[in-house]
Amino acid sequence: MRRRRLKDGVERLLAHRDWLVEAPEQLSGQWDKLTGGKRIHLEIGMGKGQFITTLAEENPDVFYLGLEIKEEVLLRGVEKAIEKELDNVRFLWKNAEHLDQYFAKEEVERIYLNFSDPWPKSRTAKRRLTHQRFLNKYRKILVKEGEIHVKTDNEKLFEFSLNALSDEGYRLKNITFDYHNSGLSVPATTEYEDKFSRSGLRIYRLEAIKRD
Ligand SMILES: C[S@@+](CC[C@H](N)C(=O)[O-])C[C@H]1O[C@@H](n2cnc3c(N)ncnc32)[C@H](O)[C@@H]1O
Numbered sequence: 248m249r250r251r252r253l254k255d256g257v258e259r260l261l262a263h264r265d266w267l268v269e270a271p272e273q274l275s276g277q278w279d280k281l282t283g284g285k286r287i288h289l290e291i292g293m294g295k296g297q298f299i300t301t302l303a304e305e306n307p308d309v310f311y312l313g314l315e316i317k318e319e320v321l322l323r324g325v326e327k328a329i330e331k332e333l334d335n336v337r338f339l340w341k342n343a344e345h346l347d348q349y350f351a352k353e354e355v356e357r358i359y360l361n362f363s364d365p366w367p368k369s370r371t372a373k374r375r376l377t378h379q380r381f382l383n384k385y386r387k388i389l390v391k392e393g394e395i396h397v398k399t400d401n402e403k404l405f406e407f408s409l410n411a412l413s414d415e416g417y418r419l420k421n422i423t424f425d426y427h428n429s430g431l432s433v434p435a436t437t438e439y440e441d442k443f444s445r446s447g448l449r450i451y452r453l454e455a456i457k458r459d
């Protein structure tokens with residue numbers, strides 16, 4: 248699908264630069280300066296921000312970071328945070344490829360991967376956010392027993408993620424092939440999740456716990 252860019256997206260995003268962490272590498276090892284010592288939960292590929300801003304509103308004791316590469320969707324997330332007057336969320340307009348430059352060892356308590364791009368062709372498998380390449384980066388920045396929560400509508404990506412996480416030694420729990428009918432709590436949904444579940448698609452979900 249062609250990407251619809253907002254003509255003045257960058258300009259509008261930078262008008263809210265107080266909400267952005269523009270040089271996260273400078274906070275590596277000292278995120279406390281920003282979070283005041285709160286636990287960090289990071290959503291990678293946060294899109295338009297419904298999920299992260301809902302959680303931030305409900306959990307003031309957690310500091311939420313949303314990382315997103317596309318300015319036009321990130322802008323929507325920033326606007327939601329402004330509207331809700333949140334003080335426990337900030338945004339990184341960055342590529343997850345460089346995550347290990349932004350955080351030192353054991354700085355993040357939880358990572359959310361919601362409806363990540365599936366990259367179905369095997370030649371692009373390395374770009375999947377649950378590829379071993381990324382799992383190694385997550386392992387470094389996650390605290391002991393830190394968690395990765397994955398939601399997707401894509402069965403193949405879910406299978407791939409289960410295998411990759413298991414191969415990398417994560418302990419898996421709360422695996423469901425139909426999250427919305429599983430009896431598990433749904434504290435917040437994403438824009439993609441709402442769209443897919445409205446059209447009758449099942450949502451797959453898992454939690455992976457880092458093991459030493
Ligand atoms: C399919 S969308 C899902 C958006 C949102 N999580 C949701 O569920 O509504 C995937 C998002 O991940 C972002 N993304 C993909 N790869 C990324 C990367 N390497 N770094 C940062 N963001 C990425 C894309 O720009 C896109 O907004």
